[in-house]
Amino acid sequence: MGDRPHVRYSALPKEDNQYNQQQRRRTFGPSPSDRYEEEDRYNYDDPRFHYEPKQRIPWKSVALALFLLSFGSLLLLVSYFLFTGHMGGEKSQASGFLVIGFLMFLPGFYETRIAYYSWRGSKGYTFSRIPDY
Numbered sequence: 480m481g482d483r484p485h486v487r488y489s490a491l492p493k494e495d496n497q498y499n500q501q502q503r504r505r506t507f508g509p510s511p512s513d514r515y516e517e518e519d520r521y522n523y524d525d526p527r528f529h530y531e532p533k534q535r536i537p538w539k540s541v542a543l544a545l546f547l548l549s550f551g552s553l554l555l556l557v558s559y560f561l562f563t564g565h566m567g568g569e570k571s572q573a574s575g576f577l578v579i580g581f582l583m584f585l586p587g588f589y590e591t592r593i594a595y596y597s598w599r600g601s602k603g604y605t606f607s608r609i610p611d612y
Contacts, residue, residue: 537611541594544609547587554580 554576560566561573596604 539612540609544587544590547583548591551580551584
């Protein structure tokens, strides 16, 4: 019953309101309400795209970052003293301390900076950007 494969449907008529608005714009130009509608279209704030995770502080990660920062700084200081001759040692030891110091200092500084700005509440920084262990 009711299998009609060759029935053509006509397009639905446009709403009269849209047609009248288009005619009015051609005749009288845009109205102030049209400008507000256009501004609302670009300034619309959709709450679906807001993601605010819980502000849980990853204490272990912050402690690791502080440890890496302080121990890396200490190794860089030791390498400086070895290079300048204030401590006894060879240049190869100083370069080893320099490389290991940089490898510890850089991630420690990066995560400590993120934690500090998150704690201060700066825009764009959250504790969710720090991995939690």
